Amino acid sequence: MCLRVHGIAGGIKDVVLGDVVASSKVIGFEIIKDDEEFKPRFDIVPSSYILEQLAKHVKREGKWIEKLKGNKKPNAFVLPIAAGEKVVSSTRATTFNYIKRYCSDAAVVDMEGNGYLIAARPYHAHGIEVRGISDLIENKEESDAGGSQPIAAANATAFTFGMIDALKMYNKLEKDTNSEDFKKKFVDELIKLYPQEPEQDDIWKRAGGDVSILINTANRRSQWYSALEKLFLGGGGKNITSASLINEIKNDYPQLITDLF
Structure with missing residues (x-):
């Protein structure tokens, strides 16, 4: 995993001073072709799906704020970040427009965000950028x-440590999923929340799973159990994990509190 905190950034929209933004993707806006017409050729690099979902979890839970001092x-947010080699210091600047x-x-x-994610890709590292808003x-x-600037950097650091704490918990969760007892309890919860099948409300797909691997039987328990068996054996889809599945369940049922989760 590769969590990068570079501290500060300039807010463009939907944010105020001190807010924190984790990148869902980074848009390298410098690459263009200035021919008879202007042709942008953006270098867009997505953040790690797993870390993006983890950032959404930390945002939703809100516990990272407890690491901050003061009342504010x-x-x-988990949103796109634009990155380039120019310092943008005015809303009237050509680059800003x-x-x-x-x-x-x-x-x-x-x-720096675009170069960072590009550098992480060849090593198959999970990367995401976390920035505090120091100016608008x-x-x-x-x-x-x-x-x-120091306030924004401190806020970004607090959010990153919130992600690290959550990552430790999810790493433990991944180990616990080998337990047969866990699987049975998980299936019990899933049948209550999604009684139709793993495709209900696109829960499997939203968690990063591949619905084509799911079996169709009249027994919903068998459907869910088979899906989890594939998941815990490293299948189920390229991006799905037990953590990402639980994160999507919590998005649907934010008040859900059980011993399992």
Whole structure:
């Protein structure tokens, strides 16, 4: 796993000073072809699916905020980040307008995220970027003078350690799934929540699973048990894990509290 905290970034939309953004993907906006017409050729690199889901879990649970001092509680987001080699310091800048036009889903802008994820790929490392919002592009110097940078960096660090804590818990969970007792309890819970089949509400697909491997039988318990057997043996789909499945279940049932989860 590779969690990267570079500290700070400039907010473009939907964020305020001190908020934290974990990257769902990083958009390298520098690559273009300036021919008879302007042709952006973005280098878009997705973050690790597993770490993206982990970041969503940490955001939803909100326990990372307990690591911060003071009464101000920042928000966290899992959104795209735009990255390039230019310092964007004005909302009137050509680059800012370029990003707003061609990277309209990006929440923040930084300078290193794209290169970091590209470097992680050849080693099959799970990578994600975590940034604290230190300025909103305009009035950057005033924000910096007000101490926004160390606050943003501290918030991003707290969120990252929240992810590390959750990762430790999920690593333990992955070990516990070898237990036959765990499988039976898990199936009992799944039948209660998704009594039709693993395809109900796209729960298997949303967790990163491949629905084509699922068997169809009249017995729902057998369907779920077979699906979990594949999952715990490393199958079920390229991106699905017991942690990602439980994370999606918690998205559907945020108030669900059991000894199993």
